[in-house]
Amino acid sequence: MSELYDRLREAIVDERPVALATVIEGHNAGAKLVVEPDGYVLGTLGHPELDRIVSRDAVGELAAGRTGVRHYGAEGQARETDVSVFIESFSPPPIMLVFGAVDFTAALARAGKLLGFNVIVADARSVFATVKRFPMADRVMVAWPDEVFDHYGDRLGPHDAVCILTHDPKFDVPAVQRAVATDVGYIGVMGSRRTHATRLERLHEVGVDQKGIDRLMAPIGLDIGSRTPEETAISVCAEIIANRTGHAAPSLRDSEGPIHRPPAEG
Amino acid sequence: MKEILADLNTWRAEGRQVALARVVNVEGSGPRDPGAAMAVSDNGDVIGSVSGGCVEGAVVAEALDILETGERRMVSFGYSDDEAFAVGLTCGGTIHLFIEPLDW
Numbered sequence: 001m002s003e004l005y006d007r008l009r010e011a012i013v014d015e016r017p018v019a020l021a022t023v024i025e026g027h028n029a030g031a032k033l034v035v036e037p038d039g040y041v042l043g044t045l046g047h048p049e050l051d052r053i054v055s056r057d058a059v060g061e062l063a064a065g066r067t068g069v070r071h072y073g074a075e076g077q078a079r080e081t082d083v084s085v086f087i088e089s090f091s092p093p094p095i096m097l098v099f100g101a102v103d104f105t106a107a108l109a110r111a112g113k114l115l116g117f118n119v120i121v122a123d124a125r126s127v128f129a130t131v132k133r134f135p136m137a138d139r140v141m142v143a144w145p146d147e148v149f150d151h152y153g154d155r156l157g158p159h160d161a162v163c164i165l166t167h168d169p170k171f172d173v174p175a176v177q178r179a180v181a182t183d184v185g186y187i188g189v190m191g192s193r194r195t196h197a198t199r200l201e202r203l204h205e206v207g208v209d210q211k212g213i214d215r216l217m218a219p220i221g222l223d224i225g226s227r228t229p230e231e232t233a234i235s236v237c238a239e240i241i242a243n244r245t246g247h248a249a250p251s252l253r254d255s256e257g258p259i260h261r262p263p264a265e266g
Numbered sequence: 267m268k269e270i271l272a273d274l275n276t277w278r279a280e281g282r283q284v285a286l287a288r289v290v291n292v293e294g295s296g297p298r299d300p301g302a303a304m305a306v307s308d309n310g311d312v313i314g315s316v317s318g319g320c321v322e323g324a325v326v327a328e329a330l331d332i333l334e335t336g337e338r339r340m341v342s343f344g345y346s347d348d349e350a351f352a353v354g355l356t357c358g359g360t361i362h363l364f365i366e367p368l369d370w
Contacts, residue, residue, distance in 0.1 A: 002278070002370065004370045005368065005370055009271055009274075009275070012267075012268055012271060013271070022364065024290055024340060024364045025340060029338055029339075030338045030366050030370070032370055067299070067300045067301040068290075068291070068300055069290055069291050069300075086288070086290040086300075086364060088267070088288070088300070088301050089301075090267075090268065
């Protein structure tokens, strides 16, 4: 009786991608398929051909992270509307990699959780990278950037984010190097404009090309006059959203002058 | 639906009858995207949400009716002069919900 629900729930809890297709109008309303990316299908919509077409479409929708209604003929025909099927994609949460166990990290990890990210905090210094300091993170790694990217690099895509907060060239140069080699949607790097200018020289030296440099949001965050770690975390998260949606927002990268300036009079 | 799974499980473990309402389509301006879900138990408890609070009350009434009759159906809410829309969305959009017993 609850085989479909259990299969769906199990995949969601295990953070594996899964799609649920439900007939919402037409013959067999309520009939369902649970579809997994490898082609595994549970359930039936009432006709094998309709099952085949809808499960194929569900795999595509799942890959694109889309949720919506599609229409079919009773036997899966395209351009017919006998049956409306709601295909719902459940994707694992996006990943936020935060490099550097600094003051700003705890606030950013909290804000990242608020947005639904799977937050991983990494720092090579075992004294600082502790679960006790970052209880809100899903994982705290005592590791160099290479190790972190060996583990997560292939999984990063347009909805994921890398935030490099170390201010330390021996950590942030390799982190940027590995980040630009992934498909990650957002790369933010903390530091003053001067720090970033020196960093750019080092990045050129290790062979990061202009295309890679252009992906960096540095200084990290929107130019909203944030000062505290919490305000900075909000400005970074807002920049991540703007970056993903393509909406206009004033990034610090695109402005000039001091990052922290006194509030405007008035 | 992700965010209501834990509560759904508790309800199921307690043997409650549950109706699940999911947003399947939004026209115009709508507060929540397709996939937003809300569940109602047979004693009227509610988890999740499908709008900014505009239509939740009406969805509960529909859900309880569906639990009684066992008939799954589409329900729409929107801005309209039509009397069928007893409850409206202040944002001016229309949302289409699929409400069904969680018997699968």
